Amino acid sequence: MLEQLEQKDPLLVIDDLQNKIDRISVNLERYHSILTVINLGIILQGPNAEALVCNDSALRMLDMEEEEIIGKQAYELGQWAIHRDGSRFPPEDFPVYKALKDFKAVHNVLIGFLRPLKKDIIWLSINDDLIFNSDGTIKYVICSMLDVSDQIRTEMELKFSEDKWRFALEGNGDGVWDWDIKRSKTYYSKSYLQMLGFNNKDLVTENLWEDKLHPEDKDRVIKRLNDHISGIDSRPYSSEFRLLCKDGSYKWILARGKIMSRDLDGTPTRMIGTHTDISESKRAMALLHQSLIEKDILLSEIHHRVKNNMAVVSGLLSLQEGYLNDPATKALFVESQNRIKTMALIHEKLYQSDDFTHIGFDGYIRDLVQTIEYSYGSLSKMICVQTEIFHAYLDLNTAVPCALILNELLSNAYKHAFTDRDSGTIIISFIKEEEVFYLEVSDNGKGLDVDKIKNSQSLGFTLIQALVKQIKAVLTVSSEKGTKIQVKFKVPSQIAPQ
Amino acid sequence: MGKILIVEDNMIIALVTRRTLESAGYTVLEIACSSEEAIDICKKEDPDLILMDIQLDNGGDGVDTMIKIREFSEVPVIFLTGNSEIKSREKASAAGFSGFLIKPVQNKALLQLIKSVLSIKDPLY
Numbered sequence: 332m333l334e335q336l337e338q339k340d341p342l343l344v345i346d347d348l349q350n351k352i353d354r355i356s357v358n359l360e361r362y363h364s365i366l367t368v369i370n371l372g373i374i375l376q377g378p379n380a381e382a383l384v385c386n387d388s389a390l391r392m393l394d395m396e397e398e399e400i401i402g403k404q405a406y407e408l409g410q411w412a413i414h415r416d417g418s419r420f421p422p423e424d425f426p427v428y429k430a431l432k433d434f435k436a437v438h439n440v441l442i443g444f445l446r447p448l449k450k451d452i453i454w455l456s457i458n459d460d461l462i463f464n465s466d467g468t469i470k471y472v473i474c475s476m477l478d479v480s481d482q483i484r485t486e487m488e489l490k491f492s493e494d495k496w497r498f499a500l501e502g503n504g505d506g507v508w509d510w511d512i513k514r515s516k517t518y519y520s521k522s523y524l525q526m527l528g529f530n531n532k533d534l535v536t537e538n539l540w541e542d543k544l545h546p547e548d549k550d551r552v553i554k555r556l557n558d559h560i561s562g563i564d565s566r567p568y569s570s571e572f573r574l575l576c577k578d579g580s581y582k583w584i585l586a587r588g589k590i591m592s593r594d595l596d597g598t599p600t601r602m603i604g605t606h607t608d609i610s611e612s613k614r615a616m617a618l619l620h621q622s623l624i625e626k627d628i629l630l631s632e633i634h635h636r637v638k639n640n641m642a643v644v645s646g647l648l649s650l651q652e653g654y655l656n657d658p659a660t661k662a663l664f665v666e667s668q669n670r671i672k673t674m675a676l677i678h679e680k681l682y683q684s685d686d687f688t689h690i691g692f693d694g695y696i697r698d699l700v701q702t703i704e705y706s707y708g709s710l711s712k713m714i715c716v717q718t719e720i721f722h723a724y725l726d727l728n729t730a731v732p733c734a735l736i737l738n739e740l741l742s743n744a745y746k747h748a749f750t751d752r753d754s755g756t757i758i759i760s761f762i763k764e765e766e767v768f769y770l771e772v773s774d775n776g777k778g779l780d781v782d783k784i785k786n787s788q789s790l791g792f793t794l795i796q797a798l799v800k801q802i803k804a805v806l807t808v809s810s811e812k813g814t815k816i817q818v819k820f821k822v823p824s825q826i827a828p829q
Numbered sequence: 830m831g832k833i834l835i836v837e838d839n840m841i842i843a844l845v846t847r848r849t850l851e852s853a854g855y856t857v858l859e860i861a862c863s864s865e866e867a868i869d870i871c872k873k874e875d876p877d878l879i880l881m882d883i884q885l886d887n888g889g890d891g892v893d894t895m896i897k898i899r900e901f902s903e904v905p906v907i908f909l910t911g912n913s914e915i916k917s918r919e920k921a922s923a924a925g926f927s928g929f930l931i932k933p934v935q936n937k938a939l940l941q942l943i944k945s946v947l948s949i950k951d952p953l954y
Contacts, residue, residue, distance in 0.1 A: 639839070642933050646845035653848050672933065679933075705935040 372455070372476035378469045380405045380427045392453055392476055394446040405474075411445035413452070415483070427472050430459040434469070441479070454483040506606035508540065508588075512560070513600045526584075526608055528577035545573035545581055560590070560599050568602075571609065583613040627687070634682035641675035665706060666742065666791070672702055673738040677731055689724040692733070696720055696761060699737060707745035713754035714745060721762045729822060732798040733770060739791045740772035740816055748776025748814060766821055773815035781808050831947045834858045834876040836867040836894065837909070838885045842932075846880065849936045855943070864894040871898050878947055880939075883910040883921065892921050899925075905946050909934055 366373060372389035374382050382400045390397060393408065400408060406422035414420050426437035438458045445452050455476040462471040497520060500507045506523025510516075519539060521531060527543065536542055544552060552572045558564035568588045573581040588604025645668045652664035676698055680690050700716055707714075725733060741757065749755040760771045784792060785808065799806045804820035833855050837843035843860045850857050858874050861867035863885055871879070879898070883891040895906050907928035908921050918929060928942045 638933075643839065643841045645933070646841045649845045650841070650848060653852075675933065702935065705937045 370478070372478075374400065374474045374476075376405065376427060376472040376474055378431070378471075380431060380472065382408070383471070389476060392455060392478055393444060394449055394453075409442070409444065411447065413443040413445065415441055415443070426457055426459045427474055430461055430472055431469060434461070436460045441483070443483075452480070453478060454480040500605050504608070508604055508606065510588075510602045510604075511600070512602060513594075523606055526606060527574060527582065533577070540574070543575040545575065548572040560602070568604065574606075582608055583610045585609045627685070630687045631682040634678040634687070638675045638678040638682065641671050641678070645671040645675065662746075669703060669706055669738055669742060670735065673699060673734050674731060676702065677727070677734055681727075686724075689726050690730045691722070692725045692730060692761065693720040693722045695730070695734065696737065696759060699734060700741065700759065703738065703741050703745065707742070712749055712752075714749060715754075715756045716741075717756060717758045719758065719760040719762065723761070723763055723768070725822065729802055729820070732802045733818075733820075736795055736798050736818055737770060737772070739795050743791055744772060744774045744776065744814070747779070748774040751777050767819060768822065769817060769819050771815065771817040773813060775813040778810040778812070779808075779814050781810050784808060831877040831943070832856045832858055832874065833943070834861060834867065834870055834874065834879045836861045836864075836879060836881040836885070836891065838862050838882060846934075846939075849939065850943070853940050853943075864889040864891075864897070867894050868897055871902060871904065875902070876904055878927075878943060879904055879906045880943075881906055881908055883908050892924050895921075895926065896924050907942060907946060 366386040367388075369386065370388060372392040373386045374389050375384040377383050382403050382405070385397065385400050390400070393400070395408070405425045405427045409420070409422040409425060412420035412422060412425075420442050425442075426440040430437045436459060440457045440459075441454060442457055443452045443454050456479045457477075458475045460473045460475070461469055462473065464470045497507055501520055501522040504522060504526075506526045507518075507520035508523055509518040509520075511518075516537060517540065524530065524533070541549075541553070552570050555564065555570050556568070559566075559568045568586075568590075570586045572584055572586070574584050576582055585607040586604055587607075588602050590599040590602050592601040593599050648664050648668045648671070652661050652668075655661045655664065676695065677690060680695050680698070681687055684691070696718065697720070700718065704716060737759070741759065744757045748757070755774060755776050757772065757774045760769065760773075762769050787793075796806070799818060802820050804818045807815075807817040807819070809815045809817075833850055835843050835846055835850075835857060837846065837860060840860065840862070843862075847857045847860065858870055858876055861870050867879070867881070870876075879895075881891040881895065885891060885894070891908060891910075898904065898906075905927035907930065908926050909930050909932055910918075921929060927946045930939060930942065
């Protein structure tokens with residue numbers, strides 16, 4: 332430089348220097364402008380963490396005057412610093428000290444600064460970068476601060492609202508799960524874990540739920556969930572299953588959930604739901620079910636015994652009949668046996684069915700026809716019985732009288748319709764039109780005197796008339812090419828056939 | 830003619846059955862009310878056929894009785910039951926039987942089955 336100065340005209344040298352100074356000034360002004368307007372707080376600190384320079388943004392962010400900052404140690408500036416969770420951020424832990432100690436830049440440290448005058452908190456994301464001297468010692472620390480208060484506040488509000496709904500959901504003891512479908516991660520709430528006997532400190536696997544599912548429930552439950560996720564099953568998600576607790580026992584759980592967010596293409600990305608412990612109600616249901624089964628067994632047993640006792644009564648009549656010689660008297664015993672068998676068959680049908688109050692009358696008619704066929708089949712006549720039967724259930728109060736009426740009508744047809752011939756046909760029809768039932772027995776036999784039968788004093792016809800009255804039915808007797816007897820009755824709507 | 834053993838704990842029902850069989854020409858052995866009696870009579874009399882009630886109130890189970898009889902005899906067994914549940918039929922089927930009738934049994938059906946099991950010509954039909 333000196334040599335150059337000696338060789339050149341001093342005036343020119345001054346001009347040259349002036350030009351350089353001007354250029355530097357312009358550059359400084361430019362840098363200063365940038366530092367002033369930039370929305371990044373910058374404090375230039377010396378090798379002992381003392382503030383040398385700061386820009387306007389830094390002053391604004393810390394709500395301080397320049398004199399309060401320049402020459403001060405970092406720890407003197409941060410007496411009111413806090414962590415994200417609200418605990419105090421000790422100034423001696425500030426990133427600048429760490430950077431100086433480790434000789435390494437420190438980035439993205441979040442610090443909240445309480446600003447007493449503004450009565451608020453500013454959240455700053457702080458980077459501390461190092462500038463070194465040529466000998467490797469630290470020359471400056473550049474502390475840059477980005478105001479992230481809006482972002483932190485939004486996050487906190489979100490967390491607050493999540494905490495609120497978790498509290499609401501867990502308030503009644505339910506567990507909460509929050510499934511990040513895309514990343515296959517699930518959050519299990521404290522209550523969720525407690526329900527299964529775990530606490531927060533227990534090692535809980537990512538697939539806790541799936542791992543703890545009862546093997547017998549697994550396929551069904553996972554299919555239900557997958558169908559819901561894929562949209563195959565559009566019902567609101569709810570599922571019942573057993574989960575293995577920490578102590579090795581199983582609990583019945585009711586899970587309910589809702590898809591909370593989806594991709595642009597509609598694929599679910601997040602699902603939130605609850606777990607309710609329904610073990611107690613399951614136990615109560617099982618007990619109730621068991622007692623219902625026991626009630627059914629008991630009723631079944633009663634009908635069984637009634638039927639057996641009737642079989643014994645019928646057997647006694649049969650034995651007595653064996654000691655008789657007079658055909659007319661024997662016939663009376665057979666008729667009495669058949670009446671008992673008719674009722675026994677009702678009880679047999681009842682204990683075979685699941686419903687102890689109604690009887691499938693179509694099936695009953697077929698069995699009764701068989702019983703009577705056996706009873707009168709030895710008359711060595713070719714008698715064919717045809718049926719046209721409507722499938723219907725009758726309550727006991729209607730079924731027993733109906734069955735006895737049918738027994739009398741069918742027995743009469745067997746005994747009396749074909750006395751003058753060797754063959755014939757009996758047609759039994761049981762049909763329903765709207766709420767009205769028609770039970771009809773007709774034959775192509777010799778026919779009868781309608782007036783005479785209406786005044787008959789026989790036990791058979793007396794029973795028919797009495798039973799017809801009992802079920803409030805209408806009896807019609809006609810005789811054209813044989814005999815046709817019809818019983819028409821109504822069943823009250825509450826016990827109408829199912 | 831066939832010798833038939835009736836195993837039935839209800840004596841009235843047994844008497845009715847005996848009358849039916851006797852009037853059809855069969856010989857009916859002493860009625861067995863229990864499993865033990867059935868086995869005893871079976872050993873002594875060597876029947877041609879057994880009519881066995883599946884549920885013997887005082888003497889156990891008809892199917893178990895048949896299994897014990899099978900240890901010394903191949904006599905055909907027709908089960909009679911008041912219980913038409915499939916279970917009892919399955920159990921009897923597994924043990925092997927010649928016939929299965931649900932009570933109340935119609936005489937004609939009973940006689941037809943006995944006839945076919947014994948493969949003899951019934952004298953009355």
